[in-house]
Amino acid sequence: MSDDPGRMQTRSPLPEALSTSALREAGLTRRDISNAVRQGRLIRLRLGRYAPEHTPEIFVDAARWGGRVDCISLLAHLGVFVHTHDGPHVQIDRHATRLPPRPARVRCHWRTSSAPATSLAVEVEEALAQAVLCQPARHAIATLDSAWHLGVVDVDGINEVFRRLPRTFQVLRTLLDPRSEAGVETLVRLILRTLGHRAELQVVIEGVGRVDLLVDGWLIVECDSRQFHSGWESHVRDRRRDAAALAQGYCTVRLLAVDVLSRPDAVRLQLQDILDRGPAVPRSGGSGRRPRIDARPRRPTWL
Template sequence: MAAGFQRAELEAAVAGGLLFRPFRGVYATATADDGVLAAFRFNGRLTCISAAAYYNLWALRPAPALHLSCGNGVPKAGVVDHSTCTHPKHPSLPVAGLADVLLHALRCLPELDALVMVQCAAQRGDITAEYLRKKLPGKRNGRARAVLDLLIPRADSLLEILAHTHFVRAGLSVRMHVELPGVGEVDCLVDDWLVVELDGASHFEPRQIKKDHRRSRASILGGRLTLRYYYDDVVHHPQAMVAEIRAVLRLHANGGFAPW
């Protein structure tokens, strides 16, 4: 109505099926987002994992519940109610500001779920780890600050930040985005001789498959083996991935790839 629409026009749109009124004071189209409607219904703001899509942040898995910041502490079925927002909200939607979204995620989500969201925002320059760290003082925020220690300068996909975390925690010596002569840039280089590539959906395209095989051959000619892992490996079976890499490193150390 502040934009110039008259109540009679809105009522006519409802009667004609162009709009519907899910609850008092709110008019919506048939394609309205359920999360946005819920935010209006509960007089809150979408936040944490439920706000990831509105900032184009990586998300490791869909949220089993709706995450809102309502600020009244009243229990709501199917809703995780976060603390009050303290930063400027989204300019046009009932969505918390990016800083609040990430702070809520760091305090709420499993470690890796929060990590991919913060990595995505930080490497784009939308926010800094230092800013978030200052907002997380005291012992109670120690776990959240520890997630910030896992950030890397660049990750081209959530697979890269996850793989780097798993490799470092396994004690592997890994460098990311290394340029190799005749090969080009590789995702990971372990112990300076084992190439680990992390392949997303685009790597299943015929032209990309051929390019990847040529790069693998070039790696071998340069004295380096190549292992390739996919989304399912990195996200759902990281222990198996790390175990395989360790097995290859042991074979190399024991002369397993030498001629008989």
Template sequence: MIDHSALAVARFVDQNGGIASRATLLRAGASPRSIERARQAKLIMSERRGLYASAAADLDQRRAVRMGGLVGCISALRRSGVWAGLDTRLHVHVPAGSKRLRVDEVAAVGRDRSTSRSDTSFLAEAGAPRVHWQRSVNRIPFGRDCGTTDWIVPPLLALRQAVLCQDEEHAIASIDSALRTRFIAHGQLDLLFETLPSRLRRLRRELDPLADSGTESIFRVRLRRLGHVVELQRAVPGSSKFDALVDDVVAVDLDSKRWHSDDRQQIWDYDKTLQSIAWGRPVIRILPHHLFEYWPETLQAIERAVDDARKLRRYRQGRPKSARF
């Protein structure tokens, strides 16, 4: 029969996110004997010296701690539904000076490449993780206030790593997303930018909390950098909002299969498109692959539509009122 105290240990490991250190367990009141009983009963297993996992731990967590590191950077963001770019490797934070990393060992395990990823399954690819050797950033609290640090880096530090690790447009999208999902508090932005290299501080001017998704942030950054005026979440009179309005003349929706696959949403999208055209604003709908794989062609289409719509508007405005249509 399984000992009650062993069950309590396993439950605590679950509550800690699936992995807990021996020090954390002892601090929570577990005895060395109850930890050993939980291990013998296979309620928890030792992943590395002094680190135990319950059945709730997933492959990413196990791989990170087996290496002697923590789930960090974009892998930590992705677990909380924050925009984490397109890199699907596991990103692991390893304190500077760590020894005996078992990179080869963890590279051999991981999600089977034939398993398709989905919006709800974020497990990293198999293969060598991206290792972030990092000195502690003293000003960013790395302690109990941030929740567990037995297997994952605290939110603000993860976001800082992700900003440094990604290109600028994905970095901006991650910060927008972290604010929108309350992964970090708005008040923590000062600290984030103070601890970033000065070359990246100008990115703060490009944040926009209205962005509803990572793709929306990236679209906005690209077009604004080209000199276009991009207003986010602009409503069409009598209908719902478009993701973006470019130069006041062309509406753009950035669709994803996740949000636009059900019948009701599709009907809504058709209605909205008709409403917008009736108001004299052409509509362009794009999918993530247009943004990430066919951007030159997509940009050409958008700029052509914007140019034509501007000319048409100027033409109408130049005509006597009676002749307008």
């Protein structure tokens, strides 16, 4: 689905609150601070706490509610796949008192955070662990795959996530695969697994290119989204790829990301029907030789 393979990226620092004392130590007087707030260069969060201008609204709101951005809200902000974003998720210290009112749509996670006191968000590993608890297992696996693939966490970070989770969740660790370039690819891979079929990820086929999934050596599954398949040029490229694959004995099915996300049962039945029928031409037929598949590393080199 994505045009760019996974690679480690530098994690951007998360927003932090600025205290009155820190601003004074930086040389600002109380009048300077008041002027900066009035001019919009500082955002007043609560008594004695400020944020720089351009701080995203979700972080400002969470601080004003007495907490930090957490769980799927933080991950969505970082570009990590989450299936459904059902309102702001906010971490609030378990023993916090005299909290300001907050909208009913806010999801509060009451626990002590390991994040610094000045941070407006929890640590990424903490957010991922909470996201596993907040989502169905398949969606949680897709979130973890996405964070790992994007380089938001590395293998040590993934291990830290599972150290924070109850033992009953450890089985999910064996199902992760950071080669998934999009959350829907993970969801399709898990569907295929329940159907009892082997799916290889990001396989490069000579004359075709890199495909999202190759199932049982003959069925190419591509997960198409509007982001990468909206223009005529992308449609032309895809049709040429499909024709080249068919000439080598492969069948291609293109799944819509929106269907994978909103109609998974229908997608499952579609894949089951295709796989039960089998290839129209056995892969051993035709030229009698297996296609050449590039022997690329099965995992990103940064793992």
